[in-house]
Amino acid sequence: MVYTLWGEPDSGSFMIEAALAEAGQPVNLIDIDLTKDEQHHAQYLAINPLGKIPALRFEDGTTIVQSAAILLALSEAHPDANLMPAIDAPDRRHALRWLIHVAAEIYPLIEVYDYPLRFAPPETSDTAMRSRVRHRIRERWVLVEQAASAGGSFLLSGFSAIDLAIAVISNWAIGAEWRAKECPKLTRITETVSVRPTIAPVWHRHFGEKPA
Structure with a gap:
């Protein structure tokens, strides 16, 4: 039995698919078309009642959601892939802190940026709302x-x-020019990941020829 990953190109499922590639693990990919609202179909809601991607079914049949939890679980299942520093490694605590920072403080704000009126009264200006959310996302990056x-x-x-x-x-919400100017190290990290031999095919599947 192989892993099964529910996701969509150009989505957060990239990081899970890339982690599996880094670990050398085969995966059965099931794309959920968000433009057709497939994440809210009954079949998928039975997998993740929140109606969000990604979701990963492990080889033992266990299915979990939440990207940070999946990445941590994969790091435990495949320690040789070095997806996270070992428990006794000097970087371990910093790794946990920044993984949760990105997953909890930044990632959820992408939904607010993309769909501002889900989180504000109808009379709210979606342009003004996006501007404020983008500012907060940039601060956290x-x-x-x-x-x-x-x-x-x-x-x-x-x-x-x-x-x-x-x-x-x-890659989302903050603007490529702003990231290149204000966060050159993050830009370099993205470039390095996108051409990493094990991950480059996954990057291409998700983002095509889009530059890192």
Whole structure:
């Protein structure tokens, strides 16, 4: 039995698919078309009642959601892939802190940016709402930029699953020109991830020829 991943190209499922590629694990991909609202069909809601992607079914039949939880579970299942620093490694606590920062403080705001009127009264200006949310997202990315390693190729001293999260999530909402100017280390992390040999085919499936 192989892993089964529910996701969609150009979505957060990239980081899970890339982690599986890094671990050398085969995966059965099931694309959920968000433009057709397939994430709210009964069949998928039985997998994730929140109606969000990604979701991953493990080889033992267990299915879990929430990207950070999936990445941590994969790091435990495949320690040789070095998706997260080992428990006794100096980077471990920093890794946990920044993975949760990206997953909890930034990732949820993407939904608010994309669908502002889900979170505000109908009379709210969606343009003004997006502007304020973008400002907050940028503030939180700057903190990650400041924490990134001096070399700028990875967040920590070496590759980790956090770099996958940075690569995909920092592609959204903040603007490529702003990221290149204000967060050059995050831009470099994205570039490094996108051409990493094990991950490049996954990047291409999700983003095509879009530059990192």
